[in-house]
Amino acid sequence: MPTSERNSANVPANLPKDPWSRSDSTQPVVMAIPAQRNANLDAIRGLAVLGIFFMNIYFMGITFFGYAPHETPPMSDHIIKVFSNFFIEARFISLFSILFGVGLFIQYQRFSAKGLEAYPLLRSRLKWLMVFGLLHGIIIWPGDILLTYGISGFLALCYKDLSIEALKRKANIFILSALVIITLISLTGSDEPFTRESSLFAEQYSAWTSGYADQLFLHLMQVGYMALVIPFTIMWFTAGLMLLGMALYQQGTFERGFSKPQLLKLVLASVTVSLLDTGLDFTNNPILVTFSDVLIMLSAIPMALIYIHIMVKICQNNPNRLTPLQNVGKLAFSLYILQSIVGVLVFRHFAPELLLSLDRWGYMAMALVYSVMQLLLASLYLRYFKQGPLEKLWRHLTFKKYAAPQEHKQA
Template sequence: MLLPSTNHAMLLKVSTAVTAARLASIDTIRGIAVLGILLLNVFSMGVSLYDYVPHQQANFADKLWQVLYYFVLRDRFMSLFAMLFGAGLYLQWQRFAGATDLLKRRMYWLLVLGVLHCILIWPGDILFNYAVCGLILLRYLKQPPQAMLALALRLFVMGVLLSGVASLLAGDIPPIYRESAEFQQEVSLWTGAYQQQVALQAMYWVGDLLYFPLTYLWQLLGLMLLGAYAVRSGWFTVGLAHYSRFLLPSSVLLSAIAYLIATSENAALTGVAEAVTNVAALPMSLWIIHQLAKSQYRSSSIFSALQAVGRMPLTLYIGQSVAGVLLFRHIAPELNVSLDWYGYLAIAMLWNAVQLVIASLWLHYFAQGPLESLWRKLAFGRNYHPAP
């Protein structure tokens, strides 16, 4: 599956080309995205078929969770991370002087890592999907900026529509509650023997392999292409100029519409609510990019810590999965039943604080994260020397 080996001279040439200074604002924003992703993923580290499962008798906390889900968490950081992946791939393509063969090797190995992550550790993997989209994205990086923007928006809209149609075709799915026998059975399955977990995760991956090209692939590809356009347009360094004032209000408005639909009497409209939420996530992600790009505190210690997180996203993303699965399936599986949503978020925030410390300490002694180093060596060989 991998492309032929590149000769030694070519590797040295590439290693020289990629020694340009890293765009600190992208590292900072990527750090926000990596930490933010855990705030939603933490709910499915145990029973991986669901996000937060509410109580049958909805209390005030569960109602507050719905507001938080639709207005803040759902797809916000995932959309941001996808755009950053596209931006990073475009910068690498520039540094490699258009040597797409080398970048394809990189995507192929990310694909392998994603399959292993999904089947052996946690089925909520995004690496496989990102690798597939990255391979497609390489075909469009030469496009003029306006053509790239137009294609990005078309792909995003098509992906949202396909996901919405798929949800509607799935029909009215009965809600699941914490106290139900069905949820108790799911907890038993996902916290059972490791071999059983691997089998479940392999089935999950096969299902995603069939479902992904028909739905989320196009939305994800659109976001990545938008990220490539954003880095070409300077959004990560100077912000979004005239559009910035409309970003947050439009996201809040769309989130309110999604929330009202989701909490209405018509349960069949839940799929429509998810599609509207996907759209609402985009302006909020762009607003975060604008705010951080324009921030006057980019030289502060917290920004430096976020940059460190953003420089080792693969290591920390896999680390989140390992830590979450160990906690919720092996060390304390009872938490799947006893924790309310704020308990999950407290655990995620604590682990995020740990990640800030780990990333800063690691990069004080090493040039890159351990999995980042492994990924580069797998893709390029031992003669490749990463940028600082």
């Protein structure tokens, strides 16, 4: 999950007016020292943690393959599939990655301003995130993203001091290189159909709804596979998005959003690539569907940036706007893990038969209901506590080695 951060509401006068301008971006802008929570970032993070469950819910049961469509899907499946391709699929993972990069940059500022050793602290934070990711993936749900964030964070930190334009160039290189490699790997995959009526689905259903010991073995296999491929694939894509987040933060995007011309470009890019990947997806040609899966990762980036713009314009860094979303954002780590616990319990233990009967609209309805529950839970929890349980534990583990007790308290 994105690291927690604080930020001053004051935007330095020397920020370039155009968020994508090249004229005044040869060096990173010197941002004000973070002083208070950035309400915009909390709201964006809240949207992301709610949105990610709309995608992950399909994988809470049969984690490796996800949703199994019928050989002849109902019309509602097609409609929701198209909607997801434009607004949900990969959008919120990309949003989290961008926010994580922002968090790394802000935390480096905060630690340095307090006279702390920023790099050792951030390395400790990332190492513990990887530990959480491994535990989450092996014990609870192997669709974990925390391990990827930890590994990618180490890579992104190496380029933190680049100029804004250099950060963007490096981000583009990482993202495009990753997509090429992912495409090549995906083309070697199996063409065996995975539908509700297939023998493969029956095998997977039996395996993933069996006893916990059998599930644990599947978890170990999937996490082991991911640990092998992450350094060659998704690490570069995620690190590229983190670098993009660092660049956009320094340009003031999380304070002002985008200009109208740039917003229009983002909309056109998102719509164009989403139309293309949706068209390829409906061809049922295995090779074209593979290209569709890669294009959807690319189309997610402009849509994630559009979500950032919308949240910034609505929230306007005001803690009294979008407060329920901000509350979710403050508990993002804890709620993300809770999503996995609830999802796995429901689809593998309490009601595995749902995997046999639910269509896409049923999954979306469940995700919507659970989103409301998370909004209520976060607001209730923060009435009595200032920090989520996992956020607090993560902070404690990060600081226990490198900071004195009084420094831990101040941070």
